[in-house]
Amino acid sequence: MDKQAIQMQVSGLCVNYGRVPAVQTVSLTIKTGQIVTVIGANGAGKTTLLASLMGLLPSDGMVSFQGTDIRRLSVEQRMSLGISLVPEQRDLFGSMTIEDNLDLGAFRRGRADLRRSKEHVFALFPRLKERRQQIAETLSGGERQMLAMGRALMAQPRLLMLDEPSLGLAPLIVRGILQTVEKLRDEGVSILLVEQNARAALQIADYGYVMELGRIVIEGDANNLATDPRVGEVYLGGGKAAAEAVN
Template identity: 65%
Template sequence: MTGAPQLLQISDAHVSYGKVEAVRGVSLEVAENEIVTIIGANGAGKTTLLNAVMGILPLKGRICFGGVDLARLEIEDRVALGLSLVPEHRELFAAMSVEDNLRLGAFRRPAALAAQSIERVYALFPRLKERRKQLSGTLSGGEQQMLAMGRALMGAPKLLMLDEPSLGLAPLIVENIFRTIGELRASGVSVLLVEQNAQAALQIADRAYVMELGEFVLHGLAKEVASDERVAASYLGFAQA
């Protein structure tokens, strides 16, 4: 989004597992009120990059969020700044209720703000309000994804990072999830989206990065990336006319 203040800035990032370099020299930006997507095949390094941004993995290079250098900040400090990650496997507490899982997402916030957040989550995901006393482990896959997103939103993030939110979900649920992502941007939350469903991701995103073997091989406006012949053939399942 041209002209919008930058929220996340990554420069020359490298992430390794032992001697294996999984992410090599990537640079990325996310502006305020922007949806940016990273598409690519399994093993391209997308999840690794998100985990490094969150502080789960060490990153060599420069990463700033809201103008703050994250190099020495722990995960909790990054969350406090407004950075949040919904991991691919959701990592819910199966033996706890929906509402208790949500409240964990706001454990550092004053009770009044947490109460406001939970009502906002229930407005975004009415199904969660219906299921609020149900154990999270008994929810459907789509409901669990809603809960994982809702829990992340309880901390009032400025940037929500989503790792494969559509994975394993029915098409109608995927449509609902992506509609909610659009609503989040409209409410002032920026989104960094890692998604194998490239077609859906490119339709909702403002800008896109294509990742292959730990590197970005293409980036630009989402509509321009979607019209690239190589992207169309490799990730959208068809060749451009």
Template identity: 60%
Template sequence: MSTLLRVNDVHIAYGKVEAVRGVSLDVAANEIVTIIGANGAGKTTLLNAIMGILPLKGGVSFAGNDLARLEIEDRVAAGLSLVPEHRELFAAMSVEDNLRLGAFRIGNALAAQSLERVFTLFPRLKERRRQLAGTLSGGEQQMLAMGRALMGAPKLLMLDEPSLGLAPIIVADIFRTVSELRASGVSVLLVEQNAQAALQIADRAYVMELGEFVLQGAAKDVASNARVAESYLGVG
């Protein structure tokens, strides 16, 4: 299985405060990898640095290419995409217009194919394609944020807390869709406080505490770890 994303000994600081220390991870093609941990552990900081939003020290490569000199737009063009925690939709624009913004780097024919693919994944978005994004429910907005990121046909989708603030039935829909993405050839790096849901669909997992990975391995093994069960799964 080929490695798609490789993060090697990464350090990220806010001024003199080091938020992430010596972190290394990899994501293979057709794999779901999750990073679980408490709020403030450094998970979002790491995703933002991989995307190029924050500076970092260390190595990050994607599909064998060093990302150090690539701007955010070039990382997107290479097949890397991030769905941020707060979704960052354009509330006064329609669902379809928000989606089309995600396809700004591909031609019209490919954009049309991507749009149909997103509508197949999220039929509710097709029903609401003319509706303003700001009038959607929280779950629909999360679907729209994911759909917009998928419009550019990414190889790796990074999801930051996709279940945040959503009802359990909607969370189940979102995570089912994440599993479908892997089946369609899109790898996923999932940051999630809902450890139980994340570990159920992930292939591998990293546990992050205070800016460092304290445990990693197959998701089923991490889920059965006594410390993880007690701290993150409410068992014990």
């Protein structure tokens, strides 16, 4: 693999909650302009993995971003390098407008950068532009997910990490969200997509990892994983709604 094409390299990552191991010796690679998905059941350690990569949880092992060791960097320092996370809870400022939430995502950018970033977000999510003065807590689930993604994109990330973006959303909304993820990949943004809905994730991903009890147990090209009998009914049997959403 061409080292210049590697965006993030993770090797032997371990995260513990006290004495309880949550992530155990996980290794993965994300290439520039690639969608990489980590799939698995609830409790597999997927959210913990993302939190550790963002610097929200202490970890052991090696994590590099564009060739730089980031293990000792704070969340803010990782963001300044170009890493953004959209958490499962979305963590919006409910009493603020859509536009104010977006502005907070680019609080370290100059006025010109802020304007360009906002135009880009509004092009991806026209509904946010239409309702830019609406209070965030009044938004639907799909609109909240759009806003959470838009706020993360205001920082102009090189790597966008998404934690369960389809959670609780109707199939039609899921299709739109995943189509946006594909557009971002086509624009050169690397994506690390964590999903319980394996079928939907594998349909748009380039490469995938299957996580069980804190460990990576299977990895490979996403198309191959989608037909791998080891993945089969355990991870793909319940994804009919999402499969319809992306077809």
